[in-house]
Amino acid sequence: MQTEQELEKFIASVAQTFRAKVPPGNREAVWLKISAHLREARLMKPTEQQSWTRWPFFLRSAWGKAGAVILTVLVAISLVGGVAKATPGQTLYPVKRAAERVEKVLTPGEEAKVKVTIKHAKRRLSEVQTLVAENGQQTMVQQTLTDLTNTTQDAIAASESKPQLKNQIVDIVTHEEKILADVQDQTEGEIKAAVGKALLLTQKSLNKLTTEDNNVEGASTAALENETQSAAQATSTAGLVKSKTSGKTSSKDGKIESRLQIDEVITIGENNNPIPEP
Amino acid sequence: MTDGSKKNTNLDELVRKAAQGQEAAFSELYDLYFDKIYRFVYFRVNHREQAQDLVSETFIKVWGRLRDMEDFSSFNSWLFQIARNLVIDYYRTKKIQVDLNLLENVLIYEDDLVNRTDVSLQEKIFLEALKKLNPDQQVVIKLKFIEDLENAEIAKILDKTEGAVRVIQHRAIKELKNLLSNQDAN
Numbered sequence: 001m002q003t004e005q006e007l008e009k010f011i012a013s014v015a016q017t018f019r020a021k022v023p024p025g026n027r028e029a030v031w032l033k034i035s036a037h038l039r040e041a042r043l044m045k046p047t048e049q050q051s052w053t054r055w056p057f058f059l060r061s062a063w064g065k066a067g068a069v070i071l072t073v074l075v076a077i078s079l080v081g082g083v084a085k086a087t088p089g090q091t092l093y094p095v096k097r098a099a100e101r102v103e104k105v106l107t108p109g110e111e112a113k114v115k116v117t118i119k120h121a122k123r124r125l126s127e128v129q130t131l132v133a134e135n136g137q138q139t140m141v142q143q144t145l146t147d148l149t150n151t152t153q154d155a156i157a158a159s160e161s162k163p164q165l166k167n168q169i170v171d172i173v174t175h176e177e178k179i180l181a182d183v184q185d186q187t188e189g190e191i192k193a194a195v196g197k198a199l200l201l202t203q204k205s206l207n208k209l210t211t212e213d214n215n216v217e218g219a220s221t222a223a224l225e226n227e228t229q230s231a232a233q234a235t236s237t238a239g240l241v242k243s244k245t246s247g248k249t250s251s252k253d254g255k256i257e258s259r260l261q262i263d264e265v266i267t268i269g270e271n272n273n274p275i276p277e278p
Numbered sequence: 279m280t281d282g283s284k285k286n287t288n289l290d291e292l293v294r295k296a297a298q299g300q301e302a303a304f305s306e307l308y309d310l311y312f313d314k315i316y317r318f319v320y321f322r323v324n325h326r327e328q329a330q331d332l333v334s335e336t337f338i339k340v341w342g343r344l345r346d347m348e349d350f351s352s353f354n355s356w357l358f359q360i361a362r363n364l365v366i367d368y369y370r371t372k373k374i375q376v377d378l379n380l381l382e383n384v385l386i387y388e389d390d391l392v393n394r395t396d397v398s399l400q401e402k403i404f405l406e407a408l409k410k411l412n413p414d415q416q417v418v419i420k421l422k423f424i425e426d427l428e429n430a431e432i433a434k435i436l437d438k439t440e441g442a443v444r445v446i447q448h449r450a451i452k453e454l455k456n457l458l459s460n461q462d463a464n
Binding site (some may be wrong): 015017019030038086112164 | 321
């Protein structure tokens with residue numbers, strides 16, 4: 001076996017041996033079950049009268065519905081163009097924030113609301129970056145950091161009963177940590193201190209998210225203890241992964257555990273391939 | 279448009295239609311993914327009927343959540359994550375203590391295969407060499423080659439980035455090459 005390509009071909013052929021041992025699944029029988037469920041779901045679909053009972057009371061009347069349509073259009077218009085790009089201190093910024101509040105109210109379903117909250121947290125983060133880059137006023141930066149923190153905590157709290165959103169929450173908090181660390185390096189004085197506080201809170205949230213035992217249906221959890229002082233400065237394209245982590249997964253009743261150990265320094269080149277260690 | 283990107287666009291379109299409630303599109307998605315999902319589940323529960331039940335639950339759950347999906351391009355990885363979580367729930371309800379790492383590393387036939395007489399000597403040597411890799415490397419090789427999953431799907435299952443999966447695979451192949459070369463030399 002001379003080259004890695006030849007080895008990969010060999011592995012693929014061995015893999016075929018394994019796959020051949022799997023007894024074939026009954027595709028049609030499984031689909032019959034699924035389509036029976038789809039049929040039931042269609043028959044059980046709530047009537048228009050019933051479906052409206054899920055909406056807030058003020059939306060149940062015709063006037064309420066018309067008002068909701070107008071508000072939705074206003075929200076849609078206000079979230080594009082100049083309003084969408086408005087940052088704290090600009091004239092249109094209060095319109096943007098008001099539109100976000102309306103958007104959240106009009107969004108049906110708890111899961112969708114959490115996703116909207118995550119979206120708003122991303123916007124606050126972007127606003128912090130913009131304010132720092134443009135040397136924004138200290139009070140505005142601090143207020144935006146507070147809004148960011150509050151929005152993120154809202155998303156985390158609301159997602160506790162929605163394990164399917166956990167990865168998205170972890171992603172946004174991880175991203176937040178990275179951005180705040182970068183911003184902290186670019187700032188001084190009281191703004192730096194304020195960013196540092198927000199960063200600390202983000203790191204605590206991230207630790208809690210990744211170490212907390214969850215026993216929610218349909219979810220598995222992974223716990224990571226980051227031993228580095230600052231956030232792991234990992235990039236997916238080029239850079240050096242400096243973190244050293246060890247992992248533990250467990251459920252509340254202690255019945256499922258795993259240990260993952262990763263302690264490698266990986267240098268990834270510009271073409272996204274690892275650079276061999278000397 | 280390349281074949282790859284055309285295929286992705288067709289898949290995104292299918293997912294979009296299924297998310298809009300079109301059962302015909304959902305049925306096409308089922309046809310596309312049944313084999314992979316069934317094999318994925320079967321390797322972890324080692325029981326045909328149970329695997330079929332879990333596959334049907336997976337697709338039923340997917341149908342229920344499709345309309346909330348925002349990024350259709352991550353459908354594959356999302357589908358596998360749902361299947362994986364259902365397997366974990368299956369073990370929970372059976373009150374079986376399972377090491378999650380083992381669950382990822384499971385390959386029911388592995389030990390049995392090493393002792394089978396119809397497995398070639400080279401294949402046995404490969405299986406022995408595979409066991410010498412670290413757990414992450416073993417899992418990635420198995421998911422990639424034996425279960426025929428894409429890097430994005432593997433990343434989602436293992437809760438890692440695609441970049442990390444590529445690095446692990448690269449190192450695993452390199453390590454296997456060294457192990458098998460040493461074996462040849464001996």
